[in-house]
Amino acid sequence: MSRTLAILNQKGGVGKTTTAVNLAAGLALAGQPTLLVDLDPQGNATTALGLTKSTLEASIYDVLLGECPWAEATVATKVAGLDLLPATLDLANAVVELATMEAREHRLLRGLQGAAERYAVIILDTPPSLGLLPINCLVAADAVLIPMQCEFFALEGLAQLEHTMRLIKRGLNPRLEVFGILLTMMDSRAKLCRDVADAVRRQYGPRVFATAIPRTIRLSEAPSYGEAIYTFDPKGKGAQAYRALTQEVIARC
Amino acid sequence: MSRTLAILNQKGGVGKTTTAVNLAAGLALAGQPTLLVDLDPQGNATTALGLTKSTLEASIYDVLLGECPWAEATVATKVAGLDLLPATLDLANAVVELATMEAREHRLLRGLQGAAERYAVIILDTPPSLGLLPINCLVAADAVLIPMQCEFFALEGLAQLEHTMRLIKRGLNPRLEVFGILLTMMDSRAKLCRDVADAVRRQYGPRVFATAIPRTIRLSEAPSYGEAIYTFDPKGKGAQAYRALTQEVIARC
Numbered sequence A, B: 001m002s003r004t005l006a007i008l009n010q011k012g013g014v015g016k017t018t019t020a021v022n023l024a025a026g027l028a029l030a031g032q033p034t035l036l037v038d039l040d041p042q043g044n045a046t047t048a049l050g051l052t053k054s055t056l057e058a059s060i061y062d063v064l065l066g067e068c069p070w071a072e073a074t075v076a077t078k079v080a081g082l083d084l085l086p087a088t089l090d091l092a093n094a095v096v097e098l099a100t101m102e103a104r105e106h107r108l109l110r111g112l113q114g115a116a117e118r119y120a121v122i123i124l125d126t127p128p129s130l131g132l133l134p135i136n137c138l139v140a141a142d143a144v145l146i147p148m149q150c151e152f153f154a155l156e157g158l159a160q161l162e163h164t165m166r167l168i169k170r171g172l173n174p175r176l177e178v179f180g181i182l183l184t185m186m187d188s189r190a191k192l193c194r195d196v197a198d199a200v201r202r203q204y205g206p207r208v209f210a211t212a213i214p215r216t217i218r219l220s221e222a223p224s225y226g227e228a229i230y231t232f233d234p235k236g237k238g239a240q241a242y243r244a245l246t247q248e249v250i251a252r253c
């Protein structure tokens, strides 16, 4: 049974791309054929996997506009079992163009038709907003994995995100669920971080993954080498944490 | 001579709100009457200054739709000389509503008419995107202050931001300039951080502020007390850095 997971939080810089890349790679290395779709106009997931945007012939932009099937825009990555549907800079134009199209919230769902037959898991990396591109992800996804930094602004943002998800579930995608909440960049020396983590676990209970991702310099360095953490720093705390997360995700699928 | 500065970077979590709040407070404490405008639907600047969104009678949303003059939605803050034009959650709806209005890129410029007579500096805090709200900020601003984390994704994002600014300068706002690039959350122990900082200073020269903001836990805690850093941790490294930045900004105005 294939699952499509959106990695989503409108708060910026919480580790969406870092989680999308390292979870997708972890799933592929665990034997689950995985497709990572980059829906962020910044194209960070595409860069983090070592691809050069200017050499790409097609991208998610063409798929959303219906001009190219997903299979033609999809490329292999250095990680066996992990394919990527990349983003290029013209994706920034898609938001304005999509707004005028019919079924504008369903463009991604339509564009990915058939992909669920080839992949066990499809991971969607999203930009930091609740605009048309993230909405397309909420319509196409079965569930949402919410990365969250243990910072003061995080709890307020979570309430806003849940509100938007309820609207989408009621109108556009009745199967949409919260897959899990992931605590990222954990610095257990900081009291604020511990307090926020406790508050989240109290409020959201088992929906919060047991695995929390620590703040490690290696995780922030890996993208500059175009590698997932498992080859860049295989024995480090970052790789251990994302391997443990991968197992929790497989267990919940 | 009044200046309107947009604090802008489409990359998420780089310290836009932390800089907007602490620079605006720093300017007010240095005797420059300052207005901080919160244009992020998350409303983090509004919360960080201790305001409760549900008690606000009017907000930037009403000003953008032309239903309320800016002076009526503006509130005083705990910092003498600093006023705030707050954001509430309904700002998330503004993007869709603005898209259908005439002069949709000029709504903020029109909405703030007259504010430059009352304030020496107007600071605009923006959401992490290059959509209609940030575009409104680029049209209303004289210049852009770009906070940047020393991370791998940062340099790629900067090129994209400069491209968008060139388009706006050519079409909608000929006076738009780069006011300065601010290095934030600097962790000088990390080699990647030092390498990116060197690359930015080489490429952008004097446009990069001499002051770099260090990563300090106190800066991430201050918003949970609704205070700027100068009262929360007056002798710490965060307050020192933002005081030094405030002086550099006054010198460039």
Ligand SMILES: Nc1ncnc2c1ncn2[C@@H]1O[C@H](COP(=O)(O)OP(=O)(O)OP(=O)(O)O)[C@@H](O)[C@H]1O
Binding pocket: A011, A012, A013, A014, A015, A016, A017, A018, A019, A040, A044, A126, A127, A128, A184, A185, A186, A213, A214, A215, A216, A217, A219, A220, A221, A223, B010, B011, B012, B013, B128, B151, B152, B153
């Ligand atoms: N666990 C971690 N430890 C250290 N650094 C991290 C960690 N996770 C992410 N980072 C770094 O923090 C920054 C933000 O992470 P990332 O880009 O993944 O967040 P994002 O939510 O995708 O951002 P955006 O909102 O812009 O899409 C990046 O520089 C990344 O390398």
Ligand SMILES: Nc1ncnc2c1ncn2[C@@H]1O[C@H](COP(=O)(O)OP(=O)(O)OP(=O)(O)O)[C@@H](O)[C@H]1O
Binding pocket: A010, A011, A012, A013, A128, A151, A152, A153, B011, B012, B013, B014, B015, B016, B017, B018, B019, B040, B044, B126, B127, B128, B184, B185, B186, B213, B214, B215, B216, B217, B219, B220, B221, B223
């Ligand atoms: N110099 C610093 N040292 C430590 N933490 C910081 C620093 N600057 C910002 N932070 C923290 O990092 C997180 C991101 O900062 P902030 O919210 O200001 O970024 P932003 O660019 O406004 O994010 P968004 O893109 O979501 O609007 C916050 O939790 C903030 O408290």
Ligand SMILES: [Mg+2]
Binding pocket: A016, A017, A018, A040, A044, A126, A127
């Ligand atoms: Mg990202």
Ligand SMILES: [Mg+2]
Binding pocket: B016, B017, B018, B040, B044, B126, B127
């Ligand atoms: Mg912000």
